[in-house]
Amino acid sequence: MPQEDNYVIDQMISAKSIAARVESLAFEISDYFKGTDKLVVVGLLRGSFVFIADLVRELDLPVEVDFLETSSYGDGMESSREVRILKDIRGEIAGRDILVVEDIVDTGHTLNHVVKLLQSRNPARLEVCALLNKAARREVDITARWVGFEIPDEFVVGYGIDYAQRNRNLDHIGKVRFIK
Ligand code: PRP
Numbered sequence: 001m002p003q004e005d006n007y008v009i010d011q012m013i014s015a016k017s018i019a020a021r022v023e024s025l026a027f028e029i030s031d032y033f034k035g036t037d038k039l040v041v042v043g044l045l046r047g048s049f050v051f052i053a054d055l056v057r058e059l060d061l062p063v064e065v066d067f068l069e070t071s072s073y074g075d076g077m078e079s080s081r082e083v084r085i086l087k088d089i090r091g092e093i094a095g096r097d098i099l100v101v102e103d104i105v106d107t108g109h110t111l112n113h114v115v116k117l118l119q120s121r122n123p124a125r126l127e128v129c130a131l132l133n134k135a136a137r138r139e140v141d142i143t144a145r146w147v148g149f150e151i152p153d154e155f156v157v158g159y160g161i162d163y164a165q166r167n168r169n170l171d172h173i174g175k176v177r178f179i180k
Helices: 015-032 049-058 109-119
Strands: 007-013 039-045 063-071 084-087 097-105 125-133 146-150 173-178
Touching: 015 049, 015 125, 015 146, 039 049, 039 109, 049 063, 049 097, 063 109, 097 109, 109 125
Parallel strands: 039 063, 039 097, 097 125, 125 146
Antiparallel strands: 007 173, 063 084
């Protein structure tokens, strides 16, 4: 594995493009769930914390926010494919409309595990919104109803996404480029 400090970050998606896309996603989601008595928006920690914060402020719906934390990557770059629930949601979701918010879908193992877990609790409707989708890396058959951006198989950081817990606070999505 490359040294953690031997890299630079090249901009891939600007803060402005993200903001515009978040606005249009929120418009589509608000239309889809129109009339709901309460939408429970479930963010997957830690990577989705920036995205969910921006997204819920654009939703024109009665919203409750909850969080679930999984771990699969640790501090490395490769998924162990073993998804563990580190923190479960606090609220009851039976009969409720649920929107799962994910920062990035890579192999799909995390989302697959979380969707199965939440579906087993009998929500009314459960849909997924992912900011980024790396379809080329998919190992399980799972799709998000709403995707912000389709991206190639690059190691990305920023807007909540880390490399070794760093760079989550970048306002844009960047591509990690390792240097000697
Ligand atoms: C990352 C990312 C997604 C997941 C995607 O989370 O935030 O949740 O991996 O990978 P997959 O589709 O291959 O399962 P990670 O476990 O690194 O935790 P983090 O969100 O706290 O950074």
